[in-house]
Amino acid sequence: RKEVEQDPGPFNVPEGATVAFNCTYSNSASQSFFWYRQDCRKEPKLLMSVYSSGNEDGRFTAQLNRASQYISLLIRDSKLSDSATYLCVVISYNQGGKLIFGQGTELSVKP
Amino acid sequence: DVKVTQSSRYLVKRTGEKVFLECVQDMDHENMFWYRQDPGLGLRLIYFSYDVKMKEKGDIPEGYSVSREKKERFSLILESASTNQTSMYLCASSLPGQPQHFGDGTRLSIL
Numbered sequence A: 001r002k003e004v005e006q007d008p009g010p011f012n013v014p015e016g017a018t019v020a021f022n023c024t025y026s027n028s029a030s031q032s033f034f035w036y037r038q039d040c041r042k043e044p045k046l047l048m049s050v051y052s053s054g055n056e057d058g059r060f061t062a063q064l065n066r067a068s069q070y071i072s073l074l075i076r077d078s079k080l081s082d083s084a085t086y087l088c089v090v091i092s093y094n095q096g097g098k099l100i101f102g103q104g105t106e107l108s109v110k111p
Numbered sequence B: 001d002v003k004v005t006q007s008s009r010y011l012v013k014r015t016g017e018k019v020f021l022e023c024v025q026d027m028d029h030e031n032m033f034w035y036r037q038d039p040g041l042g043l044r045l046i047y048f049s050y051d052v053k054m055k056e057k058g059d060i061p062e063g064y065s066v067s068r069e070k071k072e073r074f075s076l077i078l079e080s081a082s083t084n085q086t087s088m089y090l091c092a093s094s095l096p097g098q099p100q101h102f103g104d105g106t107r108l109s110i111l
Helices: none
Strands: A004-006 A011-014 A019-025 A030-038 A044-050 A055-057 A060-065 A070-075 A084-092 A099-101 A105-110 B004-006 B010-013 B019-021 B023-025 B031-038 B042-049 B064-070 B073-078 B087-094 B106-110
Touching: A004 A084, A011 A019, A019 A084, A019 A105, A030 A060, A030 A070, A044 A055, A044 A060, A070 A084, B004 B087, B010 B019, B019 B106, B023 B031, B023 B087, B031 B064, B031 B073, B042 B064, B042 B073, B073 B087
Parallel strands: A011 A105, B010 B106
Antiparallel strands: A004 A019, A019 A070, A030 A044, A030 A084, A055 A060, A060 A070, A084 A099, A084 A105, B004 B023, B019 B073, B023 B073, B031 B042, B031 B087, B064 B073, B087 B106
């Protein structure tokens, strides 16, 4: 089983739609969680951290469920410019603080 | 803003050559990382370093070595390039336990 798993997609949604991605992690000692965004042929860029109480940044909402060991990203009112691959990232300090990346979920927002 | 600079965006080398990929960051980060990214496999950690002259193997170190003689510079070395090392190589840096910041990536082709 992979340490961090994501549905690779692609998720094809119309503009204005709400879309949600989940990411599961296997290490219960994981302590920090992030969502990165990667555009085609570009480097990953930090989108947002994920806090225990959940957090929101504009149209983006991130949530953490420690009991079920998953994090989620919700995008409201999708824009064409949201089309990208979204990478789930987990840090487990009992693994020396390495970042573990999921394979990413591809999102395509259509007009 | 953190700046992580990789020496080349595109590189073409021949089988058997020794290849150097350079990465420099300007934010005095302790941690530096080298990944490769391949379709369907996501980001895979090759080597990382938590301090000058310190290095740790990642998930796929075979065929690679690294050098960290100065805090700001982390070099990835392909000792004898092979065609299966054709990939996108990404360098990243971070403070301990914090999200990583990535360079633009180097698309390396081994002929």
